[in-house]
Every structure is written in structure tokens, then in C-alpha cells.
Amino acid sequence: MFQYTIGFIGTGNMGAALVRAACKGIGPQQVVVTNHTPAKAQALAKEMGCQVVLTNEEVVRQSKFIMLGVKPHILPEVLRQIAPVVKECTDQGEEKILVSMAAGVTMESIYQHLNLPDRVPALRIMPNTPAAIGKGMTLIHPECCKPELVDEFETIMAQSGRFDRIGENLADAAGAASGCVPAFAYLFMEGLADGAVMAGVPRQKAMTYVAQAVLGAASLVLESGQHPGALKDAVCSPGGSTIVGVSKLEEGGLRSACIQAVAGSAEKNKQLGK
Ligand SMILES: NC(=O)c1ccc[n+]([C@@H]2O[C@H](COP(=O)([O-])OP(=O)(O)OC[C@H]3O[C@@H](n4cnc5c(N)ncnc54)[C@H](OP(=O)(O)O)[C@@H]3O)[C@@H](O)[C@H]2O)c1
Structure with missing residues (x-):
């Protein structure tokens, strides 16, 4: 029987942000983590007060929801590694829900790499790092999971910010609009601050x-529901x-660059899954 409600395999930038949200939401005693370099998971566990284990298999054995926080190219290897334990646990009647946050990786390829006779419930999500402070936007592709389990997942991760359930057919495009945009915003903000510094601030x-x-x-x-163009005016x-x-930004092609940035990231998401 699982000991923890949620377990994390991979505590890098995104995994750690979600660990923080889970610990705030359901309490650290219900959260377990592991990582390739154990010291990284140990430091996070020490900070948050959650538990740490040394292997991916142990996270699977001890958790109900299993968060896969590794890079897309590592995910197949991790899925093949944990598949026997997932089978062993589910054969004993335990419920295991796999949650992948890997950009571009489809549910179909997740099941192919698991290669199990029966499909376990699984969620594909696209979070972003502001989840660490409750300001995240997490897209959930819920097709391979019962709605009750999706509700439970949202409750566990409630402290991460907003959620939206959306079809997997929009995963690559919508994922670029949520997962990648923080980086674009940081770039924009850095440039604006540079301008202020140039002007003497x-x-x-x-x-x-x-x-x-x-x-x-x-x-x-978000709160007014008004079009950004109207608010700009x-x-x-x-x-x-x-x-x-505004005219200087237009001269520099700001809006065109933004369009290309999101469309380019969406295209790259598509390629990552191949
Ligand atoms: N960063 C974002 O804003 C963002 C947004 C949405 C989705 N995502 C998705 O989130 C996932 C993680 O991205 P990230 O930016 O957090 O990458 P990251 O910072 O590189 O984190 C990946 C973590 O996985 C660990 N790891 C590698 N191989 C492992 C294995 N075999 N078993 C256990 N842990 C392993 C790494 O440990 P070591 O460092 O010790 O090797 C690292 O801590 C990716 O699939 C990405 O597509 C990221």
C-alpha cells in the first residue's frame, strides 16, 4: 500500500517547483522525492520537510501519484525502468497514476515505453515554474484518467496556481503558451529594466x-477580462x-517577435515528442 500521496522522480527546475506546491498544499509528510543526483533531492527535502528515497522504483512503490520530472529524452529510460514496479503494484490492486510533464511527449508514447499489458491511469501536464509560488498555469490533458483522479490531482496541487483541462491535440501549442512564456517574460523584463537603468534608475x-x-x-x-489592446490604449x-x-517597441518588431517565439516553441514541442 502506498505511503505517500505524491512522489517526484526528478527534482530539477520544474519538479522542484511542483514539490514546493504539493508540500504547501497537502503537507510535506505526504510527499516523497528522488533525483539522479541524490544531494539535489536531499537539499529540497530538507528545506520542505518532505521525505527522500534513493531510487525511482521506491518512489513508485510508495506513492499514489508519480510525477515524472525528467527531461523528455530521459523519460523513455525512466518509464522502462519503473514499468515492472508499476505492474507489480497494480497487480496487487494498488492504484498508480503516472503524471508526465515532459514537453512534447504524447500519452501514446508514454504507454509504448511502459509496455505493460494493461494501461494504468496517466496524466500529461504542462506546468510552469511560477507554480513554486502559487502563480503557475498548469495545463492538464486528462484523456487517460478518470475525472475523479484529475480532481484529486488538482486538489493535491492546488497551491501551484491555476489549472485548465484541455485536449491533448492542443498540447504542443498550449504548452508553449504556458510552459515557455515565463522565459520570454523574464527577457522582456530584463530589457525594460536595462532601459530604466540607462535612463538613470x-x-x-x-x-x-x-x-x-x-x-x-x-x-x-486576467481580472478585468479586457483585451490587452484596450488596456494599452x-x-x-x-x-x-x-x-x-509603444512606437519604439513596434519599430523593434516586439509583437512579431512574440508571435514567432510562441509558434517556434510550439513547433519544437512537436519535434521533442518524435
Ligand atoms: N523548466 C520549465 O519551465 C518546464 C516547464 C514545463 C515542463 N517542463 C518539463 O519538465 C521536465 C523537467 O524539466 P526541468 O527544466 O526541470 O529540467 P532539469 O532542471 O534538468 O530537471 C531534470 C531533473 O531530472 C533529474 N534526472 C535526470 N535523470 C534522472 C533519472 N534517471 N532519474 C531521476 N532523476 C533524473 C536531473 O537530475 P541531475 O541534475 O542530477 O541529472 C534533474 O534534477 C522536462 O520534461 C520539461 O519538458 C519544464
């Missing part, structure tokens, strides 16, 4: 002002300073 203050402005703008879009006074900045 001290670096630390520039970062704070820019980050709070971006946070406020994003919150306004409301900030641009005729003949004012903001519209000058």
Missing part, C-alpha cells in the same frame, strides 16, 4: 518597478510618453 529599483508593473498589467488582463495619452515607447 538604480538597478534594484528598476527591477522592482518593472516586475510590479508587469505583474499588475497581467493581473488586470487606456495608458497611452495622445502625444504622451507611453505612445512614444
